[in-house]
Structure formats: structure tokens, C-alpha cells
Amino acid sequence: MSEDKLENKDLKKVGLKVTLPRLKILGILENAEQRHISAEDVYKKLLESGDDVGLATVYRVLTQFEAAGLVIRHRFDTGHAIFELNEGNHHDHLVCVKCATVAEFVDKIIEERQIAIADKFGFKITEHCLYLYGVCNSCQEQTS
Numbered sequence: 001m002s003e004d005k006l007e008n009k010d011l012k013k014v015g016l017k018v019t020l021p022r023l024k025i026l027g028i029l030e031n032a033e034q035r036h037i038s039a040e041d042v043y044k045k046l047l048e049s050g051d052d053v054g055l056a057t058v059y060r061v062l063t064q065f066e067a068a069g070l071v072i073r074h075r076f077d078t079g080h081a082i083f084e085l086n087e088g089n090h091h092d093h094l095v096c097v098k099c100a101t102v103a104e105f106v107d108k109i110i111e112e113r114q115i116a117i118a119d120k121f122g123f124k125i126t127e128h129c130l131y132l133y134g135v136c137n138s139c140q141e142q143t144s
């Protein structure tokens, strides 16, 4: 694995000791074609590449990553918790209720409106999650 050095740095930067399961799971999050991934899918990818890491370990490591700010955990209504690397750029999500496909968006006007609304109530926003649920394009085509 030629990316080991980079990944080591990422783990150490957030104060986590470098262990093999942590490295492997971080590698999957960094290289997976889907940015939003469940613990089960991380586990399946480990199995596919012949790595002997149990599902309980995957959950534990992802929880440690979340606590360290390395990943964001989403609790979409579609079931399983979904994880994505925290790259520091805020965005919101569209979630397909049929196939659980996730799309990302940022809308300047929505962001500004939220701040204005919070302002009206004397709130300072510390964070927000906006999830739009619906049926994605390819799922719409399948049912018609």
C-alpha cells in the first residue's frame, strides 16, 4: 500500500494510534466510489479484499473516527447509519427512499435563510443537517 504514509498522517493528526483495521477502513472511505457508505458496506469491501476485520470492529473504528472528527455519521430515514469522510466542506443531502442513493448539494440561499431564521430567534447556529427525501431519477424510471 503506497498510500500508507498519507493515511498514517491523517490518523495521527486527529490523535488516533495507527492500527491495521483503522488504516484499512480509512483507506476504504478514501477510495470508495460512493462517498456515503454504511458500516455493512465497509465490512463487505474488507471481505472482498480478503481482510479479516469483523463487523463489530468496523462499527467501533467508525465510531472512533466520528469522535475524532474524521468522519460524519448520518442517520438517514432509510435505515442504516451512513458514514462519509469529513472533508470540512459543508453540504446537504438528497436521499432516495427506494435505493438509498445519496446526492450532495450546497445552496447559498438556503444557507443564508437558515442563518436569518435562527437570527430571528436569537440563535447562533452551531450546525445543521438538511436531508431531502424523495425518489431518484433511475428509481422513477424503473416504476414507470
Ligand SMILES: [Zn+2]
Binding pocket: 096, 097, 098, 099, 100, 101, 135, 136, 137, 138, 139
Ligand atoms: Zn433510487
Ligand SMILES: [Zn+2]
Binding pocket: 035, 036, 084, 091, 093, 104
Ligand atoms: Zn455528504
